[in-house]
Amino acid sequence: MKRQVVVGMLGTQLDAGSGAGRWEKWRPTVALGMHEDLLLDRVELLLDERRYGRLAESVVADLGLVSPETQVRRHDTFLADPWDFESVYGALHDFVRAYPFDTEREDYYVHITTGTHVSQICWFLLAESRLFPGRLLQTAPPRKQSGQTPGSYAVIDLDLSRYDRLAQRFAEQRLHDRELLKSGIATRNAAFNRMIEQIETVATRSKSPMLLMGPTGAGKSQLAKRVFELKKQKHQLPGRFVEVNCATLRGDGAMSTLFGHIKGAYTGASADRAGLLRSAHQGLLFLDEIGELGQDEQAMLLRALEEKRFLPVGGDKEVESDFQLIAGTNRDLQQAVREGRFRDDLLARLNLWTYRLPGLAERAEDIEPNLEFELERHSREHRHRVTFNREARERYLAFARSGEARWSGNFRDLGASVMRLATLADGGRIRTDLVEEEIQRLRRQWHDGEQDPGPGGPSLLQDLLGAQAAELDRFDRVQLEDVLRVCRGAASLSQAGRELFAVSRAQRASTNDADRLRKYLARFGLDWERVRRRD
Template identity: 60%
Template structure:
């Protein structure tokens, strides 16, 4: 807190980097270590000329649509704090400009002839391994050295389950502030949610964003300002379905989704899903069922005197309600 040097916050999306940056700002403001505004930018939402203009500003007439001067967010953060979330998404031109702004406190707005100064404390956030991005040529090594003077890693929610219970109270307070409605858990409902939250079934892939969404939905669905066990059970079911669907979409090839549909695919164990995806892929790459079988059973068929590879593939597909013709038709081989 005492340092004014750049700070890099790392961790998965939704781990709380933005909230931590704002909290650091609030503490510094309370201690009179900082005077200006807190300015937050999600670098993943700006690209190219729009990024240059948003960050560094522009002059009137600099490009089509520039009808007046724009100071830019770096100038807006003068004497305050600038939080660049997902800084790894910046392009090479923006990285070069940012490096000079950090080193010299100077930058050139788009279309300007003179540089502008701005003195701000910089906090950056990233869910990427920026050192690896440097190795790939996607991020400047000198910029990483500048923004990486202090580093703090925020683990995902599954690795910080002790933070779940206090954040339930925080999220309910936030809900009350926005809606004007005070909502609480009854004792059994709160314990049911906490038991689930720390169980292996709770994936928390969106981290605190998942938790926030869950609390908002339960508070909205509550009757008389009390969240009951029934409401919690409904939300647990919704979360599990959402996580399962996301995992299915990420793991399964598009053809498998077309063949089985999302609902049927979501009911398969990961083991069966991965195995079936490979079988389907081989079937789309071969001309006959026998040829697919020879590839899929290339090792075990050597131990059989009369291998019937086609029949083995046919039976495996039948387990999932599929056939060779289904796969060929779906992949466009024939109808």
């Protein structure tokens, strides 16, 4: 038979006792040796020798009286703060890593009855991760307090199938939470799905601000609402979801809208106004296009985030609001800081959890599930089922995934496109002729304003190269001008590359459209940042 070994911590309160009366008290470490069906060969006892060495001597002696065959080995384990998770886990982890386990000859248990709740959690994690190669041992006193009886014990094996089923339920709940963040859309883009997984983790565990970056129409507002719904389901935010587009805030009204005002603060302030920050108390505030906020509003917002307090306009008494912030922007806030248009300390406060939502053109594999989502939403809202016929669906998807489809408005463009098709569909069927009309409509929409300038106006090429443009052959000028138009209309270097090399890329085993385009621009002394700049 294998030897039975128990690892446990000295119970500074439960194991304490002196004089003859100590035998009338149930002491969990001593009681380990009283069970007739649990014959222990060894107890590894962890304690702070400097503070509890004398108590340990008494416990070891009494354990020797009730179970002479049990060897006790003491391990001096110092815990600076037994309620600090990090220090307790570190100490127990170091003990486990250094211990010479011999699983072929010995069975191991960890006694979780003694020690703080923090140590119990740490022992659980070490056993669950198999760093401690044994099972949990839980003991309990007899119903009538007496040291003469051992009480009861239970062995908890974390490998039992019922714990696997519990783990499966937790995993299913996390999948449900991620589906909520994606509005139930079965997205296929691997990078986007990984980002959603992390956002789900952060949203559940953190109250810190979150910054969502990405082009207009990429879904920042919808994602913020889903984060709120997730936290609401988990009873983390009892308050409201409050949203405002900062680009709509102008002049004196911006301060009042955000921070409220008191009656008489300015002409027209006929009554007190709470403001959006107070309305979001214990809820979630989504500030879209935060890069459009003025400097004064930025300073007030920073103080509200750090201190949960601020002054309403015209007021001399601070008010409180404890809200969680999600900010959205389609601007480069780092560049705005360099230009003095955005506070670096506010960006540092927002920049803890930053996520960039890619545009629709960067998620070609997600166009089909989003198309199904938009069709389903239209059918639900209008109580009328609309579907594509097979040829029309294939034609629409082929165009939607091609480099020609710019999706400059992202999901707004897709939603509007589906609404037009569904509205015009006779008998609830979208046919090929409707799709062809819609493709032409999208082409015109995306190419509006990109025609050649009139005789008196400078070309895009002249804007970027100046006099150097005249030194180019006509062949190069015509080609480069078209490339530049595509770049100006694309959301990213990769999207522009896909459109420009749409035919040749299909004939190559491996493609790097962005690198091909970058090298082409470099021939003329251009780079992506310079081409996209619209100064």
